[in-house]
Amino acid sequence: MNVRWHVFYGLLIVVLLLGLVGMGRQAGATAKPAKAELTAEEVFERLLANPRALQVVDMRGKKDYEEGRVPGAVRLALETVEKVDRYKETIFVSDDGDRKAFREKREMVLVPRNLRGGMVAWALARLPQDTGPYDPLKAGLIRPG
Numbered sequence: 001m002n003v004r005w006h007v008f009y010g011l012l013i014v015v016l017l018l019g020l021v022g023m024g025r026q027a028g029a030t031a032k033p034a035k036a037e038l039t040a041e042e043v044f045e046r047l048l049a050n051p052r053a054l055q056v057v058d059m060r061g062k063k064d065y066e067e068g069r070v071p072g073a074v075r076l077a078l079e080t081v082e083k084v085d086r087y088k089e090t091i092f093v094s095d096d097g098d099r100k101a102f103r104e105k106r107e108m109v110l111v112p113r114n115l116r117g118g119m120v121a122w123a124l125a126r127l128p129q130d131t132g133p134y135d136p137l138k139a140g141l142i143r144p145g
Contacts, residue, residue: 037116040125043091047071055085058093059101060119068129069093070115070122075134076105084108094118 038046046054047070056073058065065075070093074083084090089111094101097118106112115122122129 035113037097037114038091039116040122040127043070043113043115043122044125044127053089054091055088056091056093057084057105059098059105060093060095064095064119065134066132068119068123068131070119071128071130073130086110089113091115093122096120 043054043056047056051072056070058069058073058075060069060075062075062077065073069075070091073093076084086109088109090109091113092102092105093115095118097114097116097120099114102112102114106114117124
């Protein structure tokens with residue numbers, strides 16, 4: 001085969017690759033980024049729609065956690081760190097939506113979300129809360145029988 005054809009095919013491949021890269025950048029620029037923060041109402045609606053699609057991790061102390069928490073939330077303590085599913089979309093809950101605490105913990109999972117306003121916003125929205133010690137049966141994670 002002639003050297004000219006090799007050059008022609010090489011240039012054709014380069015042009016096609018540049019076109020594909022340009023299309024990818026354009027698609028990436030128009031894609032809507034996922035929200036890092038969700039409101040209490042958004043979290044509640046998503047929990048109602050499919051409670052097993054999300055995991056809720058409460059970063060507050062034991063006393064605050066037992067006084068009231070998002071239904072099904074697991075308290076983040078040393079013994080529960082290994083129970084956090086890294087591949088599941090995770091809502092992190094603090095007292096007031098502390099972004100610094102969220103930034104420190106978000107590396108634990110692939111799809112982290114912060115509850116905007118934390119439990120203060122949840123309580124102000126008058127959404128249901130679990131109380132007392134964590135109970136997997138009450139949280140709906142274990143089916144009776």
